[in-house]
Amino acid sequence: MKDTGKAGGLAVALVDALRETGGLWFGWSGDVSQEGSFGSMKLDTVRRVTMARIDMTSADYDEFYAGHANRALWPVLHYRLDLAVFDRRYEEGYRRVNERFAARLRPMLKPDDLIWVHDYHFFPFGAELRSMGVENPIAFFLHIPFPAPEILAGLPGAEGLVRAMLAYDVVGFQTERDADNFRRFVVTEIGGTEMGDGAVIAGGREVLARAYPIGIDAEGFARQAVTPDARRHTARIERQMAGKRQIVGVDRIDYSKGLPERFRAFERLLEDYPENRGTVSLMQIAPPSRSEVDAYAEIRRELEGLSGRINGRFADLDWVPIRLLVRSFTRRALAGIYRASRACLVTPLRDGMNLVAKEYVAAQRAEDPGVLVLSRFAGAAERMPEALIVNPHSPEAVANALQTALAMPLDERRQRWQELYQRICDENASVWAKAVLDDLRSHGRGQASVS
Incomplete structure (x- = not known):
């Protein structure tokens, strides 16, 4: 265990x-x-x-x-x-x-x-x-x-x-x-x-x-988001962002998770919606896994290359488009990171369920929740229709959904979140x-x- x-x-x-x-x-x-x-x-x-x-x-x-x-x-x-x-x-x-x-x-x-x-x-x-x-x-x-x-x-x-x-x-x-x-x-x-x-x-x-x-234990995870450790992570990110907005992704390095496709979709967001340059960042937490399998090492190299190229193309003195963190965080820390993020990208090419989608919803502030962007090929999509459902193979579709999430009115965000949160509480572990x-x-x- x-x-x-x-x-x-x-x-x-x-x-x-x-x-x-x-x-x-x-x-x-x-x-x-x-x-x-x-x-x-x-x-x-x-x-x-x-x-x-x-x-x-x-x-x-x-x-x-x-x-x-x-x-x-x-x-x-x-x-x-x-x-x-x-x-x-x-x-x-x-x-x-x-x-x-x-x-x-x-x-x-x-x-x-x-x-x-x-x-x-x-x-x-x-x-x-x-x-x-x-x-x-x-x-x-x-x-x-x-x-x-x-x-x-x-x-x-x-x-x-x-x-x-x-x-x-x-x-x-x-x-x-x-x-x-x-x-x-x-x-x-x-x-x-x-x-x-x-x-x-x-x-x-x-x-x-x-x-x-x-x-998941949705109510329990919601409590994790207001622990001292989670609050420290939330406050730290909010200080660093200084009014800017963060999109978060949390996935093991694995070819099923669609991470290179995600980075290209974020690049498309900056290309097609230039108003996000300097104001929106993607934080991708990607713990390594199965390093003995060649395919995983190749994905890590690809992600490092993509993030370097995109950052080199768009970064400014006080803003970095993509932050790639190849490490793990505790559940409490993740809860705080989720809470500080305006949107969450859960865009696997194929996934059994994907509990990150449910954890992100559970961690949100009821008064000002973020928006979940979810792959149609994640099992979670069957029971989370209030998320913005996307085809992860289409960078244009994901970029459009991100723009919708970033521009979504507060009332709509609250309504979508409330329905999602109630369902994950009702359908817990x-x-x-x-x-x-x-x-x-x-x-x-x-x-x-x-x-």
Whole structure:
């Protein structure tokens, strides 16, 4: 479990949900050791949550995590077959780690436990548990997109991967589109039957495949925005801006996030609406990730080159167009930064949900809120229509939306914000977790595994 002061949206939402129910958090420790998954288990208890973590060997890390998960599955699931690397050794490592992790969890399970598996690293985890005789109800939740069948079919072994997913009783996705893509694959590629209300039958198993949009603790995050640390960050930015306005983006460095496209859209804003020169800046917070993957290092170099060129073209003595911060901030600091920003750019080329969009809304001042500019390809767009929805591939469209956001009257900003804020409060992390677990309790029957 990560330090939730700096953890990503996925970990924070899971921590918030698990602390309410209590239970066991089992997974990778984040460490690499010679013993790997055969070594001792690291056990800690915080409040009602027991954390059980095991290491990986360097081979496991290279083949399972850096290899198959992030060089094959991640790009395919984000519709980037052109960037995928398919290597049988990586795939074997992926299966090996799932098997070993399942074997370590198996003795810890009690007959009445509900099991909830998360994300693309562990697609076959449920099938491994079933092969070991586990009959408990098991749910799976995918935090990133699930592509259309014709895209997923490009992944070698895609059919086997989806068959393994049929070992779960409930399979959850961020959006209706993702859930529909999964059901279509089961029907068209495996010969399954869609039963309605999210259920599919294949290989003698009935699986519930539905959308459960993940939420945040919106009211809790709103409180973060008025903590002393957040206030310091808000005040510091407002002093630096001295009446100017800031647009903010917060994304890991990743080709799915559309960061180069975002920088070009901001450049187009300065070209097409010159009144923003000297008065509007873009702050892009971009923590590095997966530096061992070449594509990520290339994106960082591209971003540094773009920001340098745009700043060289437009900067003045007292104004810099783009500030690129390749580092992480605590959640409280981010809340303060969001609060000081007139607009937020959330423009991924493809994203499962994107909780930055919800955090930005939660952090705003009710009396003077900012405006969210949101990609139509972020899962959040399904439930946030009051944002300005854009095509991130069109710099003109994004620039136009930014100009609309900057010029939007206060009454309209308040109305849009109020509707967004009420919805993210109503659809918070607890509601998300309860929806999945309620369906698992009612649908999970520990059926036999699929061959």
